[in-house]
């Protein structure tokens with residue numbers, strides 16, 4: 001708690017100094033553009049939980065339990081929005097209920113499998129993401145706005161979810177060895193969403209310096225994206241990066257019609273994680289992180305769903321049976337752990 005508090009103080013202090021003394025660097029600072037559409041209440045973002053990481057071995061943890069790394073929760077909360085856990089093990093009917101009670105959905109990074117490599121069958125997690133994406137698209141098609149944002153593994157989840165019975169889009173993804181690396185990115189020109197109104201100062205810095213943290217095991221080459229008419233028809237590329245072997249891969253996509261988008265890099269780590277210890281906490285990385293979160297929440301504030309009193313009283317902000325545990329063996333500071341038999345699922 002102390003650590004979190006001191007971070008907030010340091011962070012706000014940096015922010016204030018950045019605004020006060022570096023005005024010429026960040027003229028029209030990002031905060032000026034941050035106006036939520038007033039809807040009486042701040043948006044509620046659903047975060048899909050995931051199976052406990054296979055690296056998390058402890059006596060108190062059942063392998064059926066689920067988790068959300070706390071940095072994703074903070075990433076949402078520091079925009080002023082609130083969070084609700086969406087249990088991936090819930091039935092489709094229950095997922096429908098949750099969807100009606102949230103204004104947007106976040107798909108986290110992690111090591112959750114999209115599909116089993118040998119059999120090519122989608123995992124339960126993968127199938128639930130596909131269901132949620134299908135519903136999210138329907139909500140948007142019906143004239144309401146419903147954003148979905150995927151980070152890292154969430155990027156692969158969104159790509160795979162576009163599969164049909166005839167085409168398994170997971171096949172466009174290439175497997176690479178897991179390795180945390182800091183890279184620069186190249187924004188497509190003219191800028192696509194979510195980056196269209198980002199400041200030139202930040203664009204230039206991120207294109208010049210290796211600041212963004214990548215930690216992924218699947219990547220998508222632009223040529224495979226272009227060759228796939230299903231992906232091409234629905235998504236556009238917003239940024240590219242390249243591997244240590246100089247293989248170009250897509251680092252951001254955005255749906256052509258709806259606020260459904262994904263990044264392979266980790267914006268939440270710049271602000272809320274310190275492992276690996278070479279994560280960049282430079283002011284440009286922080287502003288970029290906040291910019292993406294802000295874009296997401298602004299879209300969510302256009303959504304007209306409202307959260308039921310029952311969920312607000314008992315489950316918003318994980319008031320249900322959850323435990324925040326420190327995770328020295330993982331690349332996260334801490335995670336929220338949810339018991340598989342929690343009453344929330346019933």
Ligand SMILES: *[C@@H]1O[C@H](CO)[C@@H](O)[C@H](O)[C@H]1NC(C)=O
Nearest residue numbers: 142143144145303304305306
């Ligand atoms: C929300 O917006 C959609 C699309 O405009 C509309 O059909 C629906 O009735 C609205 N729901 C509420 C609760 O206002």
Ligand SMILES: *[C@@H]1O[C@H](CO)[C@@H](O)[C@H](O)[C@H]1NC(C)=O
Nearest residue numbers: 127130134163164165166167
């Ligand atoms: C795809 O397969 C599922 C399950 O086998 C089936 O329920 C669904 O109707 C199929 N969809 C189409 C468009 O054929």
Ligand SMILES: *[C@@H]1O[C@H](CO)[C@@H](O)[C@H](O)[C@H]1NC(C)=O
Nearest residue numbers: 062321339340341342343344
């Ligand atoms: C869940 O399981 C644990 C361990 O078996 C038990 O102590 C707890 O009471 C159960 N909770 C519910 C809500 O069933």
